[in-house]
Amino acid sequence: MTCLCLTHSITQTHNHNHNLPHATTTFSSSLHNRNPLFQLFSVSNQFPLLSRALFQSIILRPRIRPFSTNLTASYSSSAFAQIMANFDADSVTYLTQRDAAEIDETLMGPLGFSVDQLMELDVLSVATSISEVYKPCEHSRVLTICGPGNNGGDGLVAARHLHHFGYKPFVCYPKRTPKPLYAGLVTQLEALSIPFLSVEELPSDLSNDFDVVIDAMFGFSFHGSPRPPFDDLIQRLVSLHNNNNQIGQKRSVIVSVDIPSGWHVEEGDVDGTGIKPDMLKFCGPHHFLGGRFVPPAIAEKYKLILPPYPGTSMCVQIGKPPQIDISALRENYISPEFLEEQVEVDPINQFHKWFDDALAAGLKEPNAMALSTVGKDGKP
């Protein structure tokens, strides 16, 4: 007698079919958000109610060993991992709004930065952080929903970067702004054949068509209640989150660029009915900190203590990575009875049979399997 054992092993970095809190991504920048210099990005399973103060800019003055302000400092990967492992994100302190405003003025004044340049730097960090957490091979279809202001501009830039990173972005930009900056960003996307979808063209359940939904509707200038069509779009993102709580429901990842759209800019998700990106706690997992481009003059003047940036990265992940519940990743398979008389005499034929079954069932990576045989003595 020969025993056969077929193991189907798939490495999954993100499983849409388990009932875990869904990891969403939020990119949050400063309270005085005209200054994206200290953008903090978050992908976390925590969901603290956010006070506006948390949107304040970095800056890191850790109680532990202070990081060098030398922005070009480089470390070996193991040394870097050690440094970041020891970095206590709870120790983050913040610039005052006044400091941030002053820095903003300095950047856009004597230091010669422009809005579009800051937007590019800012959003490059957003895009690289997305690609770090949600690989294009598993989350290729990205919908970017853009609002009428600079937050929407961020969304347009994000779509372009993500296209170059191997994603397939779609853009919904229902209220276009005729300013040259935005017109140029649209032209760039059109030149890349990135599809623009109207609100009416969006599927009722965004999860059916998109792996990632980027919320770039409103940032720090949002006020009052959302007006059409953004009221409906925001509700769609809210329902995405609600659907995410249903067992077995395929889920899109929600990425908010800056403050989640519809949240009160100062108070956060006041009545708890807003978009629920899992954010934003400095001590939580998957937080990304930008700011690599901070000019030394600014760093020195404000005594900014920045973390080291790995390699050529525009941002760095701070805090501890999320704890993964491995048991929750396990799939339960229900299979029919397997009787001895049904076993193929030749194990290779059995392998082919099972392989064909796996193919027909549409299993991901059906070739990720191993077949073993043992004799009567139980030895291979």
Ligand SMILES: NC(=O)C1=CN([C@@H]2O[C@H](COP(=O)(O)OP(=O)(O)OC[C@H]3O[C@@H](n4cnc5c(N)ncnc54)[C@H](OP(=O)(O)O)[C@@H]3O)[C@@H](O)[C@H]2O)[C@@H](O)CC1
């Ligand atoms: N240095 C910088 O500035 C940089 C900023 N950056 C990014 O820009 C973001 C801030 O951009 P922003 O100031 O353009 O405002 P934003 O939040 O996009 O929206 C304003 C628009 O929304 C509209 N609107 C408001 N409320 C509404 C409602 N209830 N319902 C409907 N519409 C409403 C409002 O229209 P209005 O009410 O004035 O008629 C206006 O058209 C910031 O968070 C960051 O992400 C980066 O790009 C880097 C450089």
